[in-house]
Amino acid sequence: MNTESNTDHTADQSTMIFGTRAIMEALDAGKELEKIFIQRDLNNPLIKELKSMLVSKGLHFQSVPGDKLNRLTRKNHQGVVAYLSMVSYFRIEDLIPELFESNRYPVLFLLDRITDTRNMGAICRSAECFGVDAVIIPERGGALVNGDTVKASAGAINRIRICREPNLKTVIDYLHDSGFKVVGCSEKSSGTLYDYVFDSPVCIIMGSESDGISPEYMKRCDGLVKIPMDGKTASLNVSVASGIVMYEISRQFANSK
Numbered sequence: 001m002n003t004e005s006n007t008d009h010t011a012d013q014s015t016m017i018f019g020t021r022a023i024m025e026a027l028d029a030g031k032e033l034e035k036i037f038i039q040r041d042l043n044n045p046l047i048k049e050l051k052s053m054l055v056s057k058g059l060h061f062q063s064v065p066g067d068k069l070n071r072l073t074r075k076n077h078q079g080v081v082a083y084l085s086m087v088s089y090f091r092i093e094d095l096i097p098e099l100f101e102s103n104r105y106p107v108l109f110l111l112d113r114i115t116d117t118r119n120m121g122a123i124c125r126s127a128e129c130f131g132v133d134a135v136i137i138p139e140r141g142g143a144l145v146n147g148d149t150v151k152a153s154a155g156a157i158n159r160i161r162i163c164r165e166p167n168l169k170t171v172i173d174y175l176h177d178s179g180f181k182v183v184g185c186s187e188k189s190s191g192t193l194y195d196y197v198f199d200s201p202v203c204i205i206m207g208s209e210s211d212g213i214s215p216e217y218m219k220r221c222d223g224l225v226k227i228p229m230d231g232k233t234a235s236l237n238v239s240v241a242s243g244i245v246m247y248e249i250s251r252q253f254a255n256s257k
Contacts, residue, residue: 015034015083015084015085015086015146015147016072016073016081016082016083016084017081017082017083017084018069018072018073018075018076018077018078018080018081018082019076019077019078019080020046020047020050020078020079020080021046023036023050023080023082024049024050024053026082026084027053027054027057027059031084031085032084032085032088032089033059033082033083033084033085034082034083034084034085034086034144034145034146035062035082035083035144036054036059036060036061036062036080036081036082037061037062037064037068037069037072037080037081037082038050038051038061038062038063038064038079038080039063039064039065039066039069039079039080040063040064040065041066042079047079047080050080058166060139060140060166062140066079069081083144083146085145086145086146086147086149086150086157087145087157087158087162089162089163089164090134090161090162090163091163091165092134092136092163092165092171092174092175093174095133095134095161095163096174096175096178099133099134099201100201102133104253105198105199105200105201105202105253106133106180106201106202107131107132107133107201107202107203107204107246107249107253108132108133108134108135108136108175108180108202108203108204109123109127109132109134109135109136109203109204109205109206109242109246110135110136110137110168110171110172110182110203110204110205110206110217111123111135111136111137111138111142111206112138112168112205112206112207112208112213112214112217113138113141113142113207113208113214114137114142114143114206114207114208114209114238115141115142115143115208115209116143116209117143117144117145117146117148117149117152118148118149118152118239119143119152119209119237119238119239120137120142120143120145120149120152120153120239121148121149121150121151121152121153121157122152122153122239122242122243123135123206123238123239123242123243124149124153124156124157124160124162125152125153125154125156125157126239126242126243126246127156127160127242127246128153128156128157128159128160129156129246130243130246130247130249130250131250132160132246133161134160134161134162134163135160135161135162135163136162136163136164136165136168136171136203137162137163137164137165138164138165138166138168139164139165139166140166145157145162168217169216169217169220172203172205172217172220173220175203176220176222178201179200179201180200180201180202180203181200181201181202181203181222181223182202182203182205182220182221182222183196183202183203183204183205183221183222183223183224183225184204184205184207184213184217184218184221184223184224184225185204185205185206185207185213185224185225185226185227185241185242185245186207186212186213186218186224186225186226187212187226187234187235188212188218188224188226189223189224189225189226190224191223191224191225191226192225192226192227192228193225193226193227193228193244193245193248194228194248195225196223196225197252198248198249198252198253199252199256202249204242204245204249205217205221206238206241206242206245207238208238209237209238225245227241227244227245
């Protein structure tokens with residue numbers, strides 16, 4: 001459960017809680033936590049109790065230097081800082097049976113290591129506009145859902161289902177077993193978005209801003225598509241690309257009725 005991370009995430013101070021007892025009480029009250037940071041050199045009985053509680057609930061925490069926590073807050077954090085979730089998350093295995101009860105093919109978007117909060121917010125905004133059924137994000141290594149995310153989504157993030165999952169490879173395998181085609185959006189594709197026929201339940205993978213889709217996810221894709229471009233710029237912003245893919249899927253589904 002313990003993971004090392006050097007990534008600094010930005011979050012609203014209003015969503016921050018700190019102190020061992022305060023975080024344990026939040027967990028007891030059923031609050032969802034976005035990120036949990038524990039000072040790596042602490043191992044007192046209360047910290048051990050907190051870690052045990054996190055493990056029992058299947059929650060991950062990041063072991064970080066004390067300096068990182070001091071940068072997050074100057075108050076007496078006791079070696080523990082966490083952020084409350086601004087949205088309620090779904091689990092994919094609970095959602096899929098419900099989606100198949102609808103009268104159209106489900107559409108999902110899986111975000112692989114997209115770390116910019118505003119990109120994530122913009123993707124959720126487009127997803128809600130184009131009727132995407134859910135957005136899947138990793139429990140670790142992705143953008144924090146904070147005030148910037150909500151603002152960039154124009155509030156749409158509260159109207160679309162977000163699935164936060166600990167293992168995206170397991171999610172992809174589960175989607176395959178459930179009858180979904182998994183399609184990666186990548187400039188490495190030989191075929192374009194407009195050549196692909198969306199005629200089944202589909203999950204689109206959008207890769208990180210820096211290096212695209214992870215190789216382990218790429219090899220699990222049933223197909224790849226790229227957005228044809230005429231300009232000299234090498235790539236589109238991931239939120240813009242997501243919106244284009246969402247529109248094309250929506251257009252094809254509308255024309256197939």
